[in-house]
Amino acid sequence: MNAATPISQAEAGGAIVNGLSVDVEDWFQVGAFEGVIERDDWGSLTDRVDRNVRQILDMFDAAEAKATFFALGWVAQRHGGLMREIVLRGHELASHGWDHGRVFRMDRETFAADISRARQVLEDAAGVRVTGYRAPSFSIDQRTPWAFEVLAEQGYAYSSSVAPVAHDHYGWAEAPRFAFRPLAGSPLLEIPVTTAMFAGKRLAAGGGGFFRVIPYGFSRWAIRQVNCREGRPAIFYFHPWEIDPGQPRVAGAPLRSRLRHYTNLDRMAGKLRQLVREFAWGRMDLLAASEAARIDGEAAA
Ligand SMILES: [Zn+2]
Numbered sequence: 001m002n003a004a005t006p007i008s009q010a011e012a013g014g015a016i017v018n019g020l021s022v023d024v025e026d027w028f029q030v031g032a033f034e035g036v037i038e039r040d041d042w043g044s045l046t047d048r049v050d051r052n053v054r055q056i057l058d059m060f061d062a063a064e065a066k067a068t069f070f071a072l073g074w075v076a077q078r079h080g081g082l083m084r085e086i087v088l089r090g091h092e093l094a095s096h097g098w099d100h101g102r103v104f105r106m107d108r109e110t111f112a113a114d115i116s117r118a119r120q121v122l123e124d125a126a127g128v129r130v131t132g133y134r135a136p137s138f139s140i141d142q143r144t145p146w147a148f149e150v151l152a153e154q155g156y157a158y159s160s161s162v163a164p165v166a167h168d169h170y171g172w173a174e175a176p177r178f179a180f181r182p183l184a185g186s187p188l189l190e191i192p193v194t195t196a197m198f199a200g201k202r203l204a205a206g207g208g209g210f211f212r213v214i215p216y217g218f219s220r221w222a223i224r225q226v227n228c229r230e231g232r233p234a235i236f237y238f239h240p241w242e243i244d245p246g247q248p249r250v251a252g253a254p255l256r257s258r259l260r261h262y263t264n265l266d267r268m269a270g271k272l273r274q275l276v277r278e279f280a281w282g283r284m285d286l287l288a289a290s291e292a293a294r295i296d297g298e299a300a301a
Helices: 039-044 049-062 073-078 080-088 108-126 147-153 209-213 216-229 255-262 265-278 284-300
Strands: 017-024 068-071 092-095 195-198 201-204 235-238 280-282
Touching: 017 049, 017 284, 049 080, 049 265, 068 073, 068 080, 073 080, 073 108, 080 092, 080 108, 092 108, 092 284, 108 147, 195 216, 209 216, 209 255, 209 265, 216 265, 235 265
Parallel strands: 017 068, 017 235, 017 280, 068 092
Antiparallel strands: 195 201
16 A cells, blocks of 8 residues: 555544444433332332433434434333434334343243333334343343343344443353354344453443543543454443433432442533544444354354
């Protein structure tokens, strides 16, 4: 290549489209508050999810970014218009289960009923087929070998339900870091949330509290590592309540949970705008299709 030849996006590592995802749940549905807020009280609490998701849709439009919205069935039942709006704006609507029950606390039958009910409500609300699933709190791990079988039986194309890292209340540290087929003889794909390697260790780098609390530079470094050094797409996620400093405060929650939940809410929207501008982002279903093609190509080679 001579000096005048422009470096293509692919050569610069910029052509990789990363997976952008939003876990659509309200401020009172997070795992950190489950010991303080009763599920029966959810219906009487101030609803913030609609306005927050619409703000996110505007942010994505401004950056021309597409994403996948993993919505709770409980939310879809009450916000059918919002589900339709997500689809109308060109994003993928996928499932986050019914009411944020963690998979490792269910048995096979309960899980099958949970995801079936959620999917029905999502599909009825938005008039599209749902083929993607994300477990609440990344709760598919070594304790739930049946979970992938249930997802395959119900015809899901992919799951993004594993955090391949050690964490205090979730994580499957031994799982592959990139997309894999968890079941022999099934096309079902698992696409774990992103980790970055540093000094031989896996660091959580795909969003959540880490993104809000740690300076933006870390996320930029981590996604560049994954894109440019490893040549793979990154998977990033966040929640609508994370851009909402005006949400009601939960008294009585453990200090650690409150610190994790409320830190830097006022800075989150600005950080996200930078992130969606700085990298290329797309829907998880499209990413799943290209990852499946890559895995098949490697198997055939
Ligand atoms: Zn969630």
